[in-house]
Every structure is written in structure tokens, then in C-alpha cells.
Amino acid sequence: MQKYIKFRKEPNNLWVFSNFAASNAKGMRYKVILFLCMVLCFIPVQAVRCINDKEALKHNTTMKRIFLCSSFADVASVLSESVAIPLKGKTVAFIPTASIHEEYTQYVEDGRAALDALGLIVKELEITQCSKNEIEEVLTNCDCIYVSGGNTFFLMQELRRTGADRYITEQVEKGKLYIGESAGAMILAPNIEYAKDMDDHLVQTPGFTDFGGLGIVSFYPVVHFDSFPFEEAARKIVHKNSHLPLKIITNQQAIAVVGDSVVIKDGKKLIEQGDIAHSSIL
DSSP, X not given: OHHHHHHHHHHHHHHHHHHHHHHHHHHHHHHHHHHHHHHHHHHHHHHHHHHHHHHHHHHHHHOOEEXXXXXXHXXXXXXXXXXXSOOTTOEEEEEOGGGTTOSOOHHHHHHHHHHHHTTOXXXXXXXXXXXXXXXXXXXXXXXXXXXXXXXXXHHHHHHHHHTHHHHHHHHHHTXXXXXXETHHHHTTSSBOGGGGGTSOTTTSSTTOOOOBOOOSSSSEEXXXXXXXXXXXXXXXXXXXXXXXXXXXXXXXXXXXXXXXXXXXXXXXXXXXXXXXXXXXXO
């Protein structure tokens, strides 16, 4: 009897087990199907997110904010509206390096005073006197970067030697405001050899042969046009380099770059890119 009962239980157990296994298999199928549905839904969402991230990155890299001028003290009043950001209370890394071997440097003090008047907090960064760590720290943590005028070639030499060229480029590409006066404007061009008629590249930088600029902009700023004492030098640059995309400004004008927009500002008046009369230049 025990045998019989045992014999009868075994098939029942097997049947119950078979049903349990079948039920589990069915449940697993549902789980697999559910998992696949989740994956198929997740992939498009991630793809859209990646596309959006790429678009955001692209937007960020093109939203440069640059203000280039011949004489900052003469155009400082239009800075804020030109770059569309508030300035009061912001810190600015002030780099006067291009002027340290120049006889006349009043424009450096004038530029500093103009920044003060705008409510900016000036932090001087004379890169020939600072370590690479100090340069990196200041340029990374400041809100704006200001590079004063002087000798374009000496400035470029020292930017490369200290590594400041790399830090400036990185910060400007991220959208940090860059203000360049005279030499500080010309170094942003793809190449600075065109500046030879304005600055001596041999006296302060003997053996200077690498004329590559920072290349942050695709055009070539021509500063101090029709402005004493650079009238002749600026005209020579224009005549010799007419094949280049020149942006020509006087001491009372500035080039404002915001994203892909490039305009020349003269006081409160906007001047379109092609509005500078080349007949007066020639």
C-alpha cells in the first residue's frame, strides 16, 4: 500500500512540478518580453539625449563672447551691451604683459581705470612673473580675461612660454568673456605675421619665427586705423593684406563677437561688417 501510494504521488508531484515549470517558463517569457520592451524604449531616449548633449556642447563652443578694440578706455561704455552680460562685481584677469618693455604705457592704466569704472574687480596677472600653476588658477577662476596692448610678438612669445595661450583658448571656447586691446586683439587671429608693420618682431623677440596666433577668431583685427600714431602702419597692413578677412577699427570702435555674430560697434551705433568704407582706406 505504501508503495502504491508512493507510486501515485510521484506522478502527481511530477505533474505539479511540470505545471510549476511551465508556469515559471511562461513568467520568464513575460519578463524577457518586458525587459526587451524597456530596452527598446530606453535606446531611443538615450539617443535623443546624446543628440541633445551634442547640440548643447556645440552651442556652448560657439557661444564665444569677445570684445576687441584699439583703445579700451574709448569704447568701454559699450562693452556690457555688446557682449550681453552683466559685468558689475565680476572678476577680470588683467594681463599687461605686452606693455612691460614699452616706453609709453598710459593706455594700460587707462584700461584698468575703465574696468574699475564698470564695477569689475581687477586681478593683475603679469604672466612673466607668475608660475604656470598661478596662471592656470587665475585664468580658470576669473569671470573675464583682459589682455592689454603693447608688442604683439613679445606677448605671443610669453603666452606660449608660460602656457597661458592654452588656458586662454580653453576658457574663451567655454564662453568666458575675452577683452583684447590692440596687441591683445591681434593675437586672436589665425596668424600674427600681418602685424609686422605695426610692431617690431625682432627687437623684443629676436629669432621669433612662429607667427601662429591663438586662432580663436577666423578674421584679422586691424587696430588703430586712422589713429595717431599708427595711421601709416595701419594703412600698410590693410594694403599688404587685402587677401585676408580683415576687420578694421579705429580707436573709437570695437569688434563684438557673440556666438557666430560679429559686428563692429562705434559708441551706441552698430556698424554692419561691410560698412567700413574701403574707399577711405584706399
